[in-house]
Amino acid sequence: MGRLIIYCAGTGFDTLPAKNVKNILVNVFDNGMNDKAILNTQKMFAYAGTEIRFQDSGGFQILMAEEENKTMTFNPDLPLLRSAGRINISPSHVIETARRLQPQIITSLDFPVRKLTNKSDQQQEFLRKLGFNVEWTIETALLRQKYCPEVDLLIPIQAYDLDQFEFFKSLIYNITYDGFSMPLRNLQPAQIALFLLRFFQLGIRKVHLLGSTSFLNMAVAAYFACHFFQWVSLDSTSWRQAGEHGSYLNPNDLTAEPLTDDIRIDERIPMLCQCPFCKDRSFTFIKNLPRTDKTALLRSHNFWVTERVAEDLYANAGDLLSFEKFLKTRSPRSQEINELIGCLALIDTFKDGDIHLLKRFFKIAA
DSSP states (O other), rough: EEEEEEEEOOOOTTTTTTSSSSSSEHHHHHHHSSSHHHHHHHHHHHTTOEEEEEEEEHHHHHHHOOOOOOEEEEOOOOOOEEEEEEEOOOOOHHHHHHHHHSSEEOOOOOOOOOOOOOHHHHHHHHHHHHHHHHHHHHHHHHHHHHHHSEEEEEOOOOOSSHHHHHHHHHTTTTOOOSSSEEEEEOOOOHHHHHHHHHHHHHHHHHHEESSSSHHHHHHHHHHHHHHHEEEEEEEEEEEHHHHHTTEOOOOOOEEEEETTTTOOOOTTTTOOOOTTTTTTTOHHHTTSSSSHHHHHHHHHHHHHHHHHHHHHHHHHSSSSSHHHHHHHHHOOHHHHHHHHHHHHHHHHHHSSSSHHGGGGGSOOOO
């Protein structure tokens, strides 16, 4: 049995959800831009007592720059840069930041594919960015091996389906790495499960699922962490984003419940959460706090329950029958849970089979 790890992402010294945060994910642009950013990040790690430091390459910021039509350069001879109209980053910047922040895990620089639904558009987008992703993956791996070989390197998989993944993998066959990072913005839980099974078949035992801690995505991660991998990790920014918008994450399934000023609260609804921030308080009390205090409390509650939901999912993922019962006690999404359990049952049965034959059993084009 492996581990399921939740990384606190999108945080800073002034927005930490608790005094002790064991696992924190940072990125090159926000945390490695200059000496001040490096120093502030190091102080945050020390204050939080962080045990595992994970450095993301900054691919998401590249995607945002693309969508905002910024000028993008990837020149290692120029400084790392993110301004109103331009960014500059390269694998050299990723490794230099890692040498200074000293994380235990990094990802190679990647150019994320956009969220598209049309298969033809997806193929075009994949091919348009394939050259960047292959070149940057190889260069990051070589620099890691030269300058910080003790750091685990995960390779982001910027692909919409298994065929694209296999093609990408065939082009990076001659490098050394420790696992994969899988962005989830384009995938449903069943597709995530198929990718994870293929990773397992290839001998990968360390996987990070990037950018989502939805209940069913976490359920997939918990099952694979329990039965297949050394560890599976996810990162969450929803704790902060929800808190800043006045939303309270439900401790059962992490659905967002608004506690904004215009919401009327039924006082008969009990406060079920027993986290250190909610215990012995009411929804009305939280709603009527001054804005700064309410945001701080909600951020802290939201991250606390995210970690607890992950722990509960992992603890109940030992067998599919009990896992199904547990999921249905925590979430009203019975149909989606039925589909997910069916998917995991097929994976358990055919885990050593041809992945391309297995995917025909699913109602998806993986």
